[in-house]
Amino acid sequence: MNLSSIRKPSRVRRTTPREPHASRLYRNLAPAYERVWPMVAGRGIWSAIDSIGILPGQRVLEVGVGTGVALARYPRNAWVTGVDLSDEMLAQCQRQIAVAGWKHVDVARMNAEELNFPDESFDVVTSFHVVSVVSNPRRMMSEVVRVCKPGGRILIVNHFRSPNPWIARMVDSAGKVTRHFGWRTDLEFKEMIAELPLSVDRLFKPSPMSLFTTMVATKKANSSPRLAVG
Secondary structure (H helix, E strand, O other): OOHHHHOOOOOOOOOOOOOHHHOHHHHHHHHHHHHHHHHHHHHHHHHHHHHOOOOOOOEEEEEOOOOOOOHHHOOOOOEEEEEEOOHHHHHHHHHHHHHHOOOOEEEEEOOOOOOOOOOOOEEEEEEEOOOOOOOOHHHHHHHHHHHEEEEEEEEEEEOOOOOOHHHHHHHHHHHHHHHHHOOOOOOOHHHHHOOOOEEEEEEEOOOOOOOOEEEEEEEOOOOOOOOOOO
16 A cells, blocks of 8 residues: 555645744754653553554554654554654654664654645544644644544543643643743643544543543544534
8 A cells, every 4th residue: 555645745834933843942852852752651652552453454644743752553554644843853753664664654744733634534543742732722633533534533642731720720830831842731621622523432541640641532423524623
C-alpha cells in the first residue's frame, strides 16, 4: 500500500505567532525533547496505544508526531502517518524511521488545525500532548473527527483542567508562565469535545497522581464529516 495515496501535504501558513511548533523555542527544544520526553510521558503513551488494539491493515494518523516518541509502539502491520509543524522535530523523526527501516510509517509537515486529508481517511487517529499547544483546540479536534472514519477510534492523551477547584486554581496560576512556552494549562475536557459526534468509551488517568488523562472515543456513525467550529 502506498501511503502517499492518502497524503497530499499543502503549504502551511507561518504568519501567526500562535503556532508553537513553528516557533524558535520548539526548534531549539527538539534535541532535548527527544531525550527527555520519552522518560516523562512515553510509558503512558505506549500503554494507551496498546490499549486500543489497532488491527492489521488499519490506517492510523498521529497528529503532532514530534520526534516520533510513539512510532515504535504502532503495529508493523498497520499503516501510520504522522504530521507535525516543526521541521526540526520531523527531521529527527525521519532519521528514526530510516534507521529502523520502517516501511509502514510516513510523515509530513502539516497544521493540526488544517489537516490536508480527505474526510473519513483513517481508522484510528491519535494525538499526545498536542491539543493544549495549538491555537484553537476545538478546531484541531474538529479536524481529528473529520478525518476519522465513522466507527473509528480516537485516542487523546493530554493534561486537562482539574475538576477540583483548588487544584485548578493552583495550576491555572502556572499557566501565566507556560503560555509563554506555547502551551496552556486550563483546557477543559468538556470544552474540547463539546458538540462533536463522539462516544467517549474510556476516560482515565494512568495513575492517581498523573497529570495526564487518556481519552478513548469512537466517532459516531452517520455523522456529518464537516463540523462548524468557531
